[in-house]
Amino acid sequence: MFFILKLLxxxxxxxxxxxxxxxxxxxxxxxxxxxxxxxxxxxxxGVDATSSVRLVTRNAISLVFxxxxxxxxxxxxxxxxxxxxxxxxxxxIYVSERNFFPQFAVSGASYLDMYPEYVIAPAExxxxxxxxxxxxxxxxxxxxxxWKVGDQIxxxxxxxxxxxxxxxxxxxxxxxxxTDENQFLFQWDYLNETTKKRYGRKGDSVGFYIERLQNPDxxxxxxxxxxxxxxxxxxxxxTETEKAFQLGFIxxxxxxxxxxxxxxxxxxxxxxxxxxxxxxxxxxxxxxxxATLKALGFGPGFIGWLIVGExxxxxxxxxxxxxxxxxPIASAFASLIGSLFPVFRISHETVWMQLAAxxxxxxxxxxxxxxxxxxxxxxxxxxxxx
Amino acid sequence: xxxxxxxxxxxxVIDSAVPLVAIRALQKIxxxxxxxxxxxxxxxxxxxxxxxxxxxxxxxxxxxxxLNLIAGIDKPSGGSIVVDGVDIAHLGDADLAAWxxxxxxxIFQFYNLMPVLNAAENVELPLLLTGLSRxxxxxxxxxxxxxxxxSDRADHYPNELSxxxxxxxxxxxxxxxxPTLIVADEPTGDLDRxxxxxxxxxxxxxxxxxxxxxxxxTHDPRAAARARRMxxxxxxxxxxxxxxxxxxxxxxxxxxxH
Numbered sequence: 001m002f003f004i005l006k007l008l009x010x011x012x013x014x015x016x017x018x019x020x021x022x023x024x025x026x027x028x029x030x031x032x033x034x035x036x037x038x039x040x041x042x043x044x045x046g047v048d049a050t051s052s053v054r055l056v057t058r059n060a061i062s063l064v065f066x067x068x069x070x071x072x073x074x075x076x077x078x079x080x081x082x083x084x085x086x087x088x089x090x091x092x093i094y095v096s097e098r099n100f101f102p103q104f105a106v107s108g109a110s111y112l113d114m115y116p117e118y119v120i121a122p123a124e125x126x127x128x129x130x131x132x133x134x135x136x137x138x139x140x141x142x143x144x145x146x147w148k149v150g151d152q153i154x155x156x157x158x159x160x161x162x163x164x165x166x167x168x169x170x171x172x173x174x175x176x177x178x179t180d181e182n183q184f185l186f187q188w189d190y191l192n193e194t195t196k197k198r199y200g201r202k203g204d205s206v207g208f209y210i211e212r213l214q215n216p217d218x219x220x221x222x223x224x225x226x227x228x229x230x231x232x233x234x235x236x237x238x239t240e241t242e243k244a245f246q247l248g249f250i251x252x253x254x255x256x257x258x259x260x261x262x263x264x265x266x267x268x269x270x271x272x273x274x275x276x277x278x279x280x281x282x283x284x285x286x287x288x289x290x291a292t293l294k295a296l297g298f299g300p301g302f303i304g305w306l307i308v309g310e311x312x313x314x315x316x317x318x319x320x321x322x323x324x325x326x327x328p329i330a331s332a333f334a335s336l337i338g339s340l341f342p343v344f345r346i347s348h349e350t351v352w353m354q355l356a357a358x359x360x361x362x363x364x365x366x367x368x369x370x371x372x373x374x375x376x377x378x379x380x381x382x383x384x385x386x
Numbered sequence: 387x388x389x390x391x392x393x394x395x396x397x398x399v400i401d402s403a404v405p406l407v408a409i410r411a412l413q414k415i416x417x418x419x420x421x422x423x424x425x426x427x428x429x430x431x432x433x434x435x436x437x438x439x440x441x442x443x444x445x446x447x448x449x450x451x452x453l454n455l456i457a458g459i460d461k462p463s464g465g466s467i468v469v470d471g472v473d474i475a476h477l478g479d480a481d482l483a484a485w486x487x488x489x490x491x492x493i494f495q496f497y498n499l500m501p502v503l504n505a506a507e508n509v510e511l512p513l514l515l516t517g518l519s520r521x522x523x524x525x526x527x528x529x530x531x532x533x534x535x536x537s538d539r540a541d542h543y544p545n546e547l548s549x550x551x552x553x554x555x556x557x558x559x560x561x562x563x564x565p566t567l568i569v570a571d572e573p574t575g576d577l578d579r580x581x582x583x584x585x586x587x588x589x590x591x592x593x594x595x596x597x598x599x600x601x602x603x604t605h606d607p608r609a610a611a612r613a614r615r616m617x618x619x620x621x622x623x624x625x626x627x628x629x630x631x632x633x634x635x636x637x638x639x640x641x642x643x644h
Contacts, residue, residue, distance in 0.1 A: 004514075294483065298483070378459040382494065
């Protein structure tokens with residue numbers, strides 16, 4: 001076995017330039033594959049982070065149309081609902097338009113109570129609840145801008161014009177890596193009172209409601225009941241699970257996702273073709289060596305495995321290097337794109353897929369050359385000049 | 387290593403009663419598209435155990451084809467080749483490969499060493515097909531390299547060795563499994579006269595001291611003269627088969643008598 005491994009590794013290093021170029025191709029392909037898979041995963045991160053005990057209710061016409069605040073009272077009366085909260089998309093600009101991050105005006109403690117995945121120190125939570133201008137930011141967001149608890153954060157409103165100044169009262173940590181730590185939440189009352197003052201007609205309106213269920217199995221019944229209450233009203237509702245709500249956003253960009261996934265596989269197919277060409281060329285050059293081995297008594301299987309083994313060795317080495325490189329590149333990519341993707345992390349599944357892709361490249365690239373080399377006629381092979 | 391332990395320092399004894407290789411009505415026809423090219427046309431020949439036979443003839447005479455068939459690296463179109471009681475013409479590919487591994491040692495014109503393996507590793511290669519342990523294999527390799535005078539070159543790669551040294555490594559590789567038969571295709575064809583002479587000395591040694599049966603294809607009459615027996619082919623037909631050594635000895639005997 002040791003002898004064979006020695007033979008494989010020395011053969012792999014025989015044409016150094018060719019091997020290096022193939023390896024570079026593999027590293028780039030595996031790295032690109034991993035990054036593209038991570039982009040797709042990041043797109044679905046919101047869906048993965050959803051809870052089955054939360055429902056989202058919005059205006060049936062469109063999310064951009066508000067719902068009256070008094071709907072909350074009716075929703076609380078629905079059997080199976082244990083809590084109701086609400087929020088509004090704020091859509092402000094912090095310093096520059098490049099600093100995008102999601103901002104929501106939320107119904108204070110009742111909203112945070114709905115999201116046990118946001119872990120906040122009790123003292124900070126208390127300070128947030130007590131301060132009408134208080135805000136909570138995710139850890140990644142705070143780190144991104146160097147915010148500390150107590151900092152004043154001015155945000156220029158686009159939907160709600162004017163400069164809004166908040167005091168950062170708490171920073172939350174995600175309960176796991178899937179939790180979005182890029183959100184900025186502040187008191188809905190502050191938004192409501194200020195807008196009432198500035199533009200009276202916009203007061204007491206809510207962008208969306210969140211309802212907490214006692215039993216996730218009741219989701220369909222509760223949704224039906226909630227929407228039934230407001231049927232034929234001026235603002236009919238559409239209630240769905242949090243997951244369905246998130247998927248609704250993703251479905252708008254599904255074509256892009258399909259394209260990204262297709263590109264990730266095309267990259268693998270391209271490098272597979274390049275690798276197959278390299279291995280075929282290598283095997284062709286070694287025809288007389290394989291013929292010699294066969295003359296000495298080695299079977300076609302041995303010859304085949306020599307080629308497959310060498311191909312696998314190169315592919316896995318390139319694959320592992322590619323995987324190793326994916327992490328720093330993904331990290332750099334994540335900083336570059338800011339909070340466009342709330343969660344941008346390379347999953348274990350992606351790493352396994354990268355490794356599997358490398359192994360498949362190695363196997364597929366060597367399949368035909370190995371089969372052909374095993375069938376070499378010794379007499380003709382011995383006459384072959386590389 | 388059995389090759390060395392069985393060594394005798396006397397001239398090898400030829401047992402002609404039961405030939406090691408018995409070839410009957412051997413035919414080889416190559417088919418190129420719709421055209422059939424006959425290369426060997428019904429060869430009959432016996433090779434005794436311990437013999438040293440040279441196959442000669444002009445290009446296209448079929449001598450290399452005959453050697454390939456005897457070595458089991460090609461299959462005949464007709465006839466039989468019985469080597470040590472086994473009709474190799476009718477063996478399947480896997481059986482034939484196993485037979486070659488156990489019974490045939492190859493010496494090629496261009497040495498055919500693995501460039502990524504050093505001399506010792508090249509010699510060790512055929513032993514991978516045996517059940518020997520790594521340690522036993524290495525012991526065999528040391529003995530074989532010592533026999534060809536290359537103990538001090540064990541770690542050298544083919545590109546660090548001269549042509550003659552490479553051919554010595556190839557001879558050590560051919561010997562390592564203690565084969566019944568050693569086949570050599572133009573073993574001196576790529577070497578200068580002096581080095582070629584040294585290689586022929588070594589082949590002679592294999593025959594005379596180790597009792598190996600050598601079959602060698604050559605164009606060179608001087609190389610052919612080192613064999614006991616010279617078989618001449620032309621256009622796929624055996625045209626002469628002379629016991630060269632016997633003739634030489636008879637000549638010497640006659641000269642003595644006078």
